[in-house]
Amino acid sequence: MNFKIGEIYNGFKLIETKEVKEINSLTLLFEHSKTGAKLFYISNDDNNKVFSISFRTPPQDSTGLPHILEHSVLCGSDKYPIKEPFVELIKGSLNTFLNAMTFPDKTMYPIASMNEKDFINLMDVYLDAVFHPRIYTDKGIFLQEGWHYHLENKEDDIEYVGVVYNEMKGAFSNPEEVVNRKIQESLFPDTPYGKESGGDPEFIIDLTYEDFIDFHKKYYHPSNSYIYLYGDGDILEQLAFLNDNYLEDYDEINMDSSIPIQESFNEPKECEYFYPISNKESLKEKTYLTMNFVTGTSTDAQTHLGMEILTHILLNSPSAPLKKALLDAQLGKDVVGSFDGGILQPVISIMIKNSEEGKKNQLKDIVINTLKSLVKDGIDQEQIKAAINITEFRLREADYGSYPKGLIYGINIMDSWLYDADPTMHLEYEEYISNIRDELENNYFEKIIQKYLIDNNHCSLLIVKPEQGLVDKNDDEIAEKLKSYKETLKEKDLDNLIQETKDLIKNQNTPDKEEDIIKIPVLPIEDIVKESEVLPLELRKYKENEVLYHNINTNGIVYADLLFSINNIKQELIPYIALLARYLGEVSTEKYSFEQLTNEIEINTGGIDYDIDVYGDIKDLESYSPKFIVKGRVLNSNIEKMFELFKEILCNSKYDEKQRLKEIIQSSKAKTEMTFLSVGHKIVANRVHSYYSNSAKFLEYINGIEYYNFIKNLEKNFENQYEEIFSSMEQASKLLFNKKNMIISLTSEEDGYKVFDEKFNILYDNLYNDSINQNIFKFDLNKLNEGLMTSSKVQYVGKAFNIQKLDYKYSGVLQVLKTIISTDYLWNKVRVQGGAYGAFFSIGRAGSLFIGSYRDPNLKNTVNTINRAYEYVENFKTSKREMNKYIIGTISNFDVPMTPWTKGNLATGNYLRNITQEDIQRERDEMLGCNVEDIVNSSKIIKDCIDENYLCVLGNDKKIKGDKDLFENLIDLFE
Missing domain, CATH: 3.30.830.10 (Metalloenzyme, LuxS/M16 peptidase-like)
Incomplete structure (x- = not known):
């Protein structure tokens, strides 16, 4: 039209x-x-x-x-x-x-x-x-x-x-x-x-x-x-x-909802805040220092994009000069840069983690002196080129993980549209990138450093310090405030408050009227596609190695994942493998300095990453295959260069850069600590599974509490252990990066595969070729039932077990059960009535069942709610219309749009987990055919799993100690 x-x-x-x-x-x-x-x-x-x-x-x-x-x-x-x-x-x-x-x-x-x-x-x-x-x-x-x-x-x-x-x-x-x-x-x-x-x-x-x-x-x-x-x-x-x-x-x-401009400061501001730690935690090296600069307006699209690139140059590239200067000065354990461009006046922030208040002046001096030096001497042109290229690659790729790209575009347009400017401004990036490239000869980035960072008084220094017992202090103040408030209430006021509370609880427990529920529109079940999507997977060979090839339109990008079996290494080296994943690409190689390597990666590829995953065989509960994964994304024209970089990193990385190793260990520890506080439910889920599962216990040594204890010990005893650390990582790398130990997963168009087939020898011929072992890792498994204590004001509660261990079989019915329990029982009992931010039920194809809560003010009440979940299922009744809704909602979790790389990655995962298309279709048929009787019959699965009483809670130390009878072990998570 x-x-x-x-x-x-x-x-x-x-x-x-x-x-x-x-x-x-x-x-x-x-x-x-x-x-x-x-x-x-x-x-x-x-x-x-x-x-x-x-x-x-x-x-x-x-x-x-x-x-x-x-x-x-x-x-x-x-x-x-x-x-x-x-x-x-x-x-x-x-x-x-x-x-x-x-x-x-x-x-x-x-x-x-x-x-x-x-x-x-x-x-x-x-x-x-x-x-x-x-x-x-x-x-x-x-x-x-x-x-x-x-x-x-x-x-x-x-x-x-x-x-x-x-x-x-x-x-x-x-x-x-x-x-x-x-x-x-x-x-x-x-x-x-x-x-x-x-x-x-x-x-x-x-x-x-x-x-x-x-x-x-x-x-x-x-x-x-x-x-x-x-x-x-x-x-x-x-x-x-x-x-x-x-x-x-x-x-x-007429309404005025406009956002006013904050007038610039006459001089920088300094602010101090506190955050809670437990009474037993040390105050040492727990302070956060940040310097923050207001950088124009978000309606200046070129500066907005320029600041995003500049943040990468200065702070987020592995070899970023400002980050390096701050780490070299040992101001803290990690340095993080961020650019908040989603407000009218965007902000660049420099954060030093795990520092001390006394280092704030040193921070200011190093930041300003480093920036002045960069302006005077010029930023390395290769670093600038690398930052622009990696930014442009990601913008073109438009891979936003689980978020639809249309949603990301919708968020991006608000960065200008909300402030009465052109909504397309931040979508049309090519002109601005071209302008920035043209301005490089006029010292573009040096000029904006001078203007927005060095000469800018609209900035702040934040000192966020730990305070022991702050949670208890606040709780006591709140308790006293509420006690005083209660004392002011007359008998009638108390009666009214009790009635208001009871009315709220009654309303929460009263089901909606059927005539109101049916007003919510529901798709006919017939609209659901009956057939599962078939993901592209073709088994090919490169010499003696298996290639899992996914022929997908990728707009000229090749996604190459190399999966190396970890079973070739000794069990005591497992945590060193996790450290190796954080070390590779962050140090020099024989051919490149660390800085040169970073530039080469960002100029020639869309990024090279390292990960570890565990692929459990869904047909054999005790069988699992852990893999070290090297992931690269690149345009067809640069495949040869990517494999040359793979070779340098995997075969020629240096294991003698002591200071870099120390920085990586400190950063890894700091990031792991924040994971416990930000996604505690994930920590709890894997921890409780690790009480009975070897594969989950393996993951504990990769990114869980066992890894945290490992990395904490390395940091504490670094001077005495660094040679042993290097030796262990190098030994592990020689065992890992063996051509006999590798599967290749490739997602591309056929042209990309041809280039791969021609150029992969650049890496392949340099991989180790020794005989390999297939070690079976066995761990001490015990029902630890831990209370993991922190200063958090909320809890993450979880119970789990595996249904196969109780001789139950997995079925798609259990995915419908997941929808029912999560959106009805747990939502009402834990979130609505209990006040938690979230609660969920999960079940994996291998049978791992978990019920947990997120940011939960309760503990024992939630455990009791989990324990009674089977009663809800046992007495479950609903109409055919409502049953269809549950089925549709379940299917929606599976029928999600996927990027080319996501499709290739999922197909590879299914293959390694022994999940066939027949398994996927049977699961879908079971979901579509699920009825009330199937759900009621699954109540015994829930009861038997929960009755095994495998429990883990991460949360407030006082709260956990108050319910210590639930636990076998109480652990102070942080020192």
Whole structure:
């Protein structure tokens, strides 16, 4: 269809059209005539359609109002008056993305689906949620999602309870999150960015229901909305749907939601904050230091992209000069650079982890002196070229992992559109990259260093220090505050508070009316494709080695993964393999210095990475194959160079660079510690599986608590052990990188395979060729049932076992059970009633079952909830319509869009795990054919697994000690 500028299409006036070649799309910018709502459409042939509606929501304080509102509007609406439409959509839609996001200055509600009917259904539920939420008639939504005084009996202590309240308690337990959240506060004291849009637990309890409602009335109006559509949908049909069902009922209003510019500082600012550690943890080297610089505006697209590249040059490349200077000065254990370009005034930050407050002046001196030296002497041109090339490669590749690329484009356009600038600005990167290249001869990066870093007073130095017992201190203050509050309440007030609490609990436990549930649109089960997708996999040979070839259109990119069996090494070397994965590519080789190697990789490839994975045979519980994986991505024309780099790294890396090794060990320890605090549920899941599983125990030595203890010991005794470390890694590398020990996984078009076949000898002929062993790793397995104690304000609770060990067989029915338990039982008991941020059930094809919680204020109550899960399954009843919803929701977890590399990687994983297409199809048939009786019959599986009582909890030391009867072992995780 030929669209004309100025014409009105179903209530929307077309303002502008543009071809954006970088994303091979036509873009159309509209404005709704009646309301002024803005709409941006990206038209292309991608069948994974994306919709989002966003609102500019500048916070006025740190009560977390935008965040709590984001949760709350998805708790029912006029058209869909049930408690959890969001959960019903998870159960019964084919969504490929479904969530909501609170940013410092906006709130986004995005969905995605490859099914046209489903896409319109999701749009409808989300639009009714944001414009007509039940929050006006049900205060309980605010109490549940935000916060409330919780009192069930007069003799009880009052508590603060709320989903967002507990989520943010977890966020503020993590020092890196504290740092990142306080950076904007330090730089923008006079604008909304100086407030915590997510909510600071200290201030969340100041939010009133009246302010909550007023915020929605003010900002959730079409005149303040930004609507985004993407993909191969029918744009006229979608515009008509938006206009006829929602927007035509509104008139345009004048509202000021603009984000003001923070005036620059006359001098740099210094701020100090604290984060909690336990009473037993040392204060030594636990301080975080950051320097932060405001760098123009995000509507200056070239500078925005230039700053992103500059951050890589200075701080994020392995050989980055500023990072190197800071590490050489030994200011801390790790250096991290970040560029926050998603706000009006972007920020470059330099973070020193595990430092001391006394080093702050040294930090300032080194940063400024290094930057001045770079301006004076010039940045290494190869480093600049490398940073530009790696940035451009990633932009062209558009591989965003589990996020649909249409969603990422939708987030990127807001970096300009939200501030009344061209929404295509950050999509059209080729012109800006070309301009930057042209300006290199005029010292482009040196000039922006001078302007935005050296001469810029709009900057801050943040000192975030540990404080022993801060959690206990805060808890005591809260307890005293609540005690004092309770003492002010009259008998009638207490009765009212108890009644409010009971009313909330009753509402949470009362099922929605059937006539309301059926209002949520559901796809017919017949719309589900019956056949599983067949992933491309062809078994070929390179000389004597197996090649798993995936012939896929990759736009000229070759993805080459080399999988080396770890069974060839001795068991005591396993943790050194994990260290080796962090060491390779970070040190010099015979041909290249460390800096040269980094440049060569980034100039010639899309990146070379190292990973370790364990492939368990689904048909043999005791059989598993751990692999060391070398991953490279490259254009066809550069394959030869990539294999030359593979050869240098795998065969000629130097094992004598003491200082680099020390830095890598320190960085690895720091990153592992943060993993415990940020994704504690994953740590708990593998830890509890490792009590009975050799493969999970192996993973413990790769990236779990066993690895942490290993790396902590290496750091502590480095001077006495570094020669042994080098020797062990070198020994491991010679055993690993053996041509007899290798499988190749290649994803490309046929032209790419031909070049691979011609050039792979560059590496192959240099690999070791000794005879190999097939060691069987056996570990001491024990039911440790640990309480892993930290200063965290929340818990991660988990119980697990393997159904095959109890002679049960895996079935696709268990995936439907996963959907039912996660979205009904656990959601209601652990999240809604318990106040945890999340809870989940998982089951693997090899039979590993896990039930756990995330950012959970409770411990024993959650364990009891997990223990009783089988009762819910035993008594499960539902209608045929609801059963179909569960099946559809389950299938949606499997029918996800995949990038070429993802398809190749999944096909390789299936092959190594002995998963056949027949297995995949049988699983799908079992999911599609699942009925209520199948679910009820699975209750014994749940009961028997949970009754084995394999338990692990990571969380607050005081909370764990209070429930110490649950555990065999209590462990202080950090020193």
